[in-house]
Amino acid sequence: MNGQSNEPLASSGNESVSESPVIEVAGLVKVFRDFWRRPKVRAVNGISLDVCSGEIFGLLGPNGSGKSTTIKSLLGLLSPTAGSVRVFGLSPRDVMTKRDIGYLPEESYLYRHLTARETLDFYGQLFGLDRYTRRKRIEELLEMVGLTESADRPVGEFSKGMARRVGLAQALINDPRLIVLDEPTSGLDPIGCRQVKDLMLTLCRGGKTILLTSHLLADVEDVCNRIAILYRGNIIAQGRVGDLLRESEKVRVTFSSLSTGQMEELLAAIRDKTGDTPDVDHPAMDLERFFLDVIARAHGERRDTDTGPRLPDYLKAH
Amino acid sequence: MLRLRQFTTLARLTALEAVRRPLCLLLMSACLVLTALTPLVLLHQFGEEGKMARDSGLACHFVFGLFIAGYTACSSLTQEVGNGTASTVLSKPVGRGLYFLAKFAGLAAVVVAFSLCCTLATLMAERVSEHFALTGRVAGNITDWQTGNLLLAAPFAAMLAAGIVNYFNGRPFLSTAFGYLLLILVLVFAFSGFFDRAGYFEPYSLRVQWRIIPAGVLIALALITLSAVALSISTRFSAVPTITICVCILVLGLMSDYLFGRHAAQSWVASVLYALLPNWQHFWVADALNSGGVIPWSYVARVGGYAAAYSGAVLCLGAISFRHREVV
């Protein structure tokens, strides 16, 4: 075995997941109504889930499955039709709850006339951060997301990926305990995606709780401890990633190298013992790894010295 | 044939988008309600009631039409470019010039529909207003309450009908209400012909002052011209500067004769500005209807030519501007 497993990297060595739930959702129902108050769409149909402190929880599902609706109900942007939602034990509409939440929406709804620096400063002020702390954090965050040179350009001139980075930075300015990311890698190039994933893992190791939604299953698989899969407003699968993905009825064995003769001997022995003819092929690396390796070589850097984005000090583990 | 189909599709879509804005229906309803209320509340005005109803109707037509034409034209192209819809359309085999002109055609269609409603309402408002009548059945001042009440109720009836259709069929409320309003006004207009002004059943005759129609047509031409100006400016500017420039052109155009016309003979600058700015006074000739006056159709044709030429020139500039604009 080469150590490849379905367990997310986060689970190895991450001892900070505790059982105390940060988010508690019980029987959440959200029905959108038309002008006449008639039900139009039942976006969320009685889901229940808990997100524990220190874990990365993924919400998956096809378009229209209710992921964003669930997220917005958690943040108080939508009112549940039925059921209850608690964040840090309080109602999501409570102002005190919001001190410890960072949110990145699916689209970066930023003020296009403000520069990146002004945007972060504005949101920092809304958290009541003093000027010195704000300035320090802003510079660190801009460096982390790679926008130091574009910090004084209006956000309206940014590409989607750059706007996403600013959005990510504003979600972290208050050193939140809970970070809610709605499609965090949307619009980012593969390097950016890798950096965001590394960031999430680092934040999680520091004791933060992350709730994310994504269509990109590879991203979720890499980072999440637990996932829930939604379909038409219902949770149809929920649990630890490794447990859900394991095909316990099959076994895979990987060798580093085998000659043709050794291969045939081995196959013959397996056929004798089990009566099965196993499938043989060469494992392939995923496209993301290949892409990153190629880019790294072009840049003249070694892959294993790439330490990912530089995390600001205030976001590191306390 | 393909181009024609593209043109009509885009124009129809533009018109539909325009009438689906809440403000469009609000402005139209407010205009019609004010036009209908005037003859019902202005009584005992020494025989001037008809004139006041007519002038009020035409003024409401002009003022509210300016808002509708300006707002829909300013926001239509700007929003589509801003949210990426324009780039999606232009990535298809649709020429920029055709797209731009189709936008104008759609907006002009909305303006024409609005003007039709307002002109019908003004015709009926004048009929409703208090008049002295001496017939076998009535002697004295009479007000056509029946037609007036129907006219006043028309916007509310249209909204009610659209609400019912929206409830049962899910059809969009705003565009449905707009269409129903036009239909109901035509029906009320036709129905009023069965009755005289005192409300008695009489041989069919519409009993309206048809000479108001040329005034309504002139106002419609003014609104179409303003739409062309606003659309062309919006190819280069965002909503706020577009509206600002349009308001300036409107105000300067209204005062064009006073500011530039009287100096045109002495100053070439004044004569150039006088020629360049649209002279809205050509389109507002409501005073010509006083004391039984008539606006000749030949005048309307001449002003129509002016409007066509001016709009054409402005649209050409707009099309050229749009051709070179980045729409990402």
Place this chain on the structure above:
Amino acid sequence: MKLSAIAFLVVRTAVRSRLLLCLVGFLIPVLVGLPLAVEGDGTAAGEIRVLLEYTLGLSLVILGVGALVFSCGAVAREIEERHIQLVVVKPVRTVEIWLGKWLGMLIVNAILLCIVGIAVYGGIRWALRSGHYDEAEHSSLKENLLTGRRQILPLPDDPTSEAVERLDQLTDGQSGLATTRREELFLTLKRHILAERATVAPGGSKTWVFPGSQSMGAERQVRLRFTLAPTVDRSLLAGAWHLGTASKTDAATVSMADALNGGNYIEVPQALCGSGEPLLVTYRNAEAGQTGTVVFDIGTGVELLVSESGFEANLLRSFLVLFFHLAALSALGLTAGCLFSSPVAGFLSAALVFVALMGHYVTLQSVVDTPTLHEEQIDGIERSRVSVFLEGVGERIVKKMEIVVEPVAGLNPLPPLADGRLVAWTFTGKALALLGLLYPAVFGAVGTWALWKRELALPGE
């Protein structure tokens, strides 16, 4: 800090979206072009009045519309473009959002008002530049226009009792007269009596009584101003004004010719001011053959004007009142934006202001001129029930709106400013209390509640 962050965001948006620039672009033709284009009546006073009434008035219409439209968009557009989602998930209360936006609007309004104020004051100083007017005109401007004078009106001359008497005489025996007709007749008689009392025929006289006041102190200039009806031929007038008190009748006498030459002003001797006794002002018309009939303006036939303030202070107070007007409009627009989409909010709030002002005007006209017509028959012709119903509904709506509009309708500083009359601190204080605090507080409560209740992440929001 949160309030200031949101407020400065509003200011930055106004500047960077070029809205401020566009409004200044609208103001420049008015501030510069209007005084150049409109010459007034050709006098120095006329030129200054153009600046103070027309230029300032039109500027304020532009600023009012701008404040209303921009404030509607301040919240509504944020909801439509979903910027507000990133704000609401921060620890910010909805009341803080509303207040922050309102404060931002106040700053924008203040900047624009400053520009208008500097331009108007600069225009006045430019008009007063040396060599433009002669000494007499300068002096007249400083005494009569570019100042702040407290107005004292004579004790009211209520015609009601006389009108009742005459009505009874005229309608004696006609008990069947419709109520509407009696009301109409009564109001007509009142107007008639007031007009009679404002008329001084040859050989006649009229006396006005001004309340005694210690505040008309020895240090202040006190002048009597009289206003004649526009139709009066001044060249035919001859008579004399007599000023005095109960104990000192005829303390001063001024001929009508001298008074007319003095621009309809008469100096009140210092000895008569500050005594505390009511001031008696009598005009005695000359005999028939020597003079024509003098008709005074019914509204302000005579008035005392006491110099209390300099022009700059008066102008400052006026601008403060205008600032409070804009504050109230901004609050209304913000609340409308919390409830509706941006263009609908703009339309509805503009319509509300328009209907309120028109309703107030109609109410004033009704009180002065026209009795309420509730009857189903007028002149023997039956009115439509719908028409009667509509009139009743309209009246009820107007009356309800008057409760809100009437307290602030009189808070317009432009007429006194353009007439050299005092805009007092009490006036400014009333404007602050109503327009600066009470009405915005009510609007703010509604807006905050609406924003709190609203689901800001609905699809299509």
